[in-house]
Structures are given as C-alpha cells and as structure tokens.
Amino acid sequence: MIDSHCHFTHFDDAEIPDLIHEAHSLGVTTMLNIGVELEHMNRLMHQHQTFGLPYSIGVHPHGTLELTDSDITSMRHALQNAIAVGEIGLDSYRQKETVVQRHNLALQLDLALSLQLPVIIHSRDEETALLEHLTVYAQKCSSPPGVIHCFTGSLTFGRACLDLGFYLSFSGILTFKNAELVRDAARMCPLDRLLVETDAPYLAPVPFRGKKCRPAMVTHTAKTLAEIRNCTLSTINEVTCTNTKTLFHKL
Numbered sequence: 001m002i003d004s005h006c007h008f009t010h011f012d013d014a015e016i017p018d019l020i021h022e023a024h025s026l027g028v029t030t031m032l033n034i035g036v037e038l039e040h041m042n043r044l045m046h047q048h049q050t051f052g053l054p055y056s057i058g059v060h061p062h063g064t065l066e067l068t069d070s071d072i073t074s075m076r077h078a079l080q081n082a083i084a085v086g087e088i089g090l091d092s093y094r095q096k097e098t099v100v101q102r103h104n105l106a107l108q109l110d111l112a113l114s115l116q117l118p119v120i121i122h123s124r125d126e127e128t129a130l131l132e133h134l135t136v137y138a139q140k141c142s143s144p145p146g147v148i149h150c151f152t153g154s155l156t157f158g159r160a161c162l163d164l165g166f167y168l169s170f171s172g173i174l175t176f177k178n179a180e181l182v183r184d185a186a187r188m189c190p191l192d193r194l195l196v197e198t199d200a201p202y203l204a205p206v207p208f209r210g211k212k213c214r215p216a217m218v219t220h221t222a223k224t225l226a227e228i229r230n231c232t233l234s235t236i237n238e239v240t241c242t243n244t245k246t247l248f249h250k251l
Contacts, residue, residue, distance in 0.1 A: 001237045002244045003031040003218040004169055005087075005120065005149050005197035008047050009040045016051050023216040027237070031215045032248070034120060034149075036060035036087050038071060041078045048081065054251055056084035056120055058108055061091040061101045072107055076115070083248040085112035086120025087149060090133075093124045102129070109137040112146075118247055119146035121166070127157040138164040144247050150199050151185055158185045162193055167247050169195035172205030172213060175224045183228050191229075191239050195247070196221050 003023065008016055008031075023031060033053040035044045037060065044055040057078050059067060079085065088108045090101050112119045119137070123130050138145040147167040151158065158168055168189045173179050186194070196218055198205075204213035205220040222240070226233045245251050 001026075001028045001196070001218060001222060002241050003028055003198050003200070003215040004147070004195045004240075004244050004248075005034050005171070006031055006200040006215050007036065007202075008033045008051075008053060009035065009043050010201050013047070013050075016047065016053075019214055019216070020051060022214065023218075026216050026219050028216055028218055029241075030054065030244075030251070032056065032083065032244075034058075034087050037063065038074070041074065045078060045081070054083045054248070056082050056086045058084075058086040058088040058120065059104055060087050061089050061105070061122060062094070063104065064100065066100045067104045067107050072111055075108075075111060079111070079115055079117065082117065083250045084118045084120050084146070085109075085115070086146070087122045088119060089122035089124075090126035090130045091122060091124040092126050102133070105130075105133055109133060113137065113140055116143065117250075118144060121146055121148050122150075123148055123153055123157070127153055131157070131160055134161065134164055134166070138166070141165065143249065147195055147247060149197060150203070152179075152182055153185070155181075155185055155188060158188060162189065167193045167195050167243060169197045170221060170225060171197050171199045172203040172208075172217065172221050174221050174228075175206040176209070177206075186225055187228055191235075192243060194225070194236075194240055195244055196225060196236070196240050
C-alpha cells in the first residue's frame with residue numbers, strides 16, 4: 001500500500017523513524033512527502049536523504065506571497081530529485097481566491113511542464129476557475145497530468161478532471177459519516193485512476209477522528225474504499241499502488 005500524500009514536514013524529525021516503522025508493519029511500503037511552502041524545500045530534501053522519503057515541492061494556495069522568478073529558479077533546482085510539483089491549486093474557503101493564487105498556480109503549472117513532472121492539485125470552492133487552468137495545462141502534457149488530492153469536489157468536477165487525464169485521491173474523509181458525496185465520487189472514479197492518502201497529520205479517519213493522523217492510517221481509508229466499491233482490499237491495494245507508480249513515474 002502507498003500513502004500518496006502526507007506531510008512529514010509537519011512532524012518532528014525525531015518522530016519519523018517510528019512513523020515509518022508503524023506504516024511498514026501494516027503494509028504501507030511507501031509514503032510521499034508533500035511540500036506546501038518554499039520554506040520547506042531544504043527540509044524536504046533532508047528528509048529524502050535521511051529517511052528515503054520521496055517528495056514533492058509546491059506552494060499551497062493559502063500562501064500569500066507572489067512567487068518571483070528567483071523563487072521559481074530555487075524550486076527548479078530543488079525539484080531535480082522530486083516526484084511532482086505540488087501541492088498547488090486554488091482555494092477560497094478561508095479567503096477569497098486572489099490574483100496571487102492564480103499567478104502562483106500558473107507559474108507552477110508551467111514549471112511542472114518544463115520539468116515533465118505531474119502536479120498535485122488542491123481544490124476548494126474554486127472548481128470553475130481551477131478547471132480553466134487545468135484544461136490548458138493538461139492539453140500540453142505528454143504523460144498523466146497529475147492528481148486532485150483529497151478529493152471532495154462535485155461529481156461534475158471529478159468527471160471533468162478524469163476527462164483531462166487526472167487521477168483522484170481519497171483521504172480519511174471517505175470514512176466520515178457526513179461524506180456521502182465523497183463516497184459517491186469514489187464509486188464513480190475508474191479503478192485505474194484511484195489513489196489513497198492520509199494528508200497526515202490532518203484528517204484522521206474513523207475511528208481516529210480528532211487525533212493526529214499518521215501515514216499508517218491510510219489502511220483504514222483503503223478498507224473503506226474497498227467496502228464502498230464492493231471489491232477486496234487486495235484489489236484496492238494493488239490498483240492504487242500501480243496507479244501511484246504510473247502517475248509519479250520517478251518513484
């Protein structure tokens with residue numbers, strides 16, 4: 001099993017060996033360490049070298065600073081051994097989507113194209129605007145364009161992203177009592193486009209809601225996905241591992 005999206009930069013480095021051991025003991029063989037801030041670049045590379053964690057680099061839409069050419073140059077250097085550009089996207093849940101968000105997204109999509117890396121997309125309350133960007137980007141891609149991480153969008157948005165070649169990744173939200181629309185999306189998504197993730201340390205699945213999420217907890221999301229898809233857990237493990245390796249071709 002692969003946890004396709006977690007944030008080891010949000011844990012103390014002293015915790016990481018135990019987190020990795022716990023995940024391995026439950027069959028989670030790989031965990032992707034996803035960056036959300038420029039300030040995390042050196043730490044992501046350090047954790048890659050020290051703990052063998054595959055990583056991505058991106059600036060989350062909640063970032064308020066406009067990326068400069070110098071920032072993009074720094075990111076380009078740090079991405080040489082990375083598997084993806086992300087987490088990037090648009091989000092107006094806490095603050096209105098801004099010109100800065102669009103600017104940063106466009107620059108990072110262009111960076112991904114130039115490096116031939118997939119993108120990891122964050123989407124919240126900006127489906128129409130985001131699709132405009134993703135459509136232009138995906139049309140220029142020669143390989144799978146990326147993944148909509150922690151999918152919580154509408155079925156219409158999900159189908160549009162699938163049509164563009166994107167994968168959909170499902171987190172512990174899939175286990176929440178009030179998340180039937182997310183489960184509908186997980187049923188709709190073709191098997192060969194499914195990924196699973198934790199988004200650790202956030203979004204711990206049932207029965208751990210309210211606690212700090214750990215990569216090992218991706219097993220609970222996978223079990224729920226198997227139940228709602230009416231298939232075996234081994235099928236989910238096999239297809240999501242294959243899909244993750246297909247999308248992140250540098251794994």
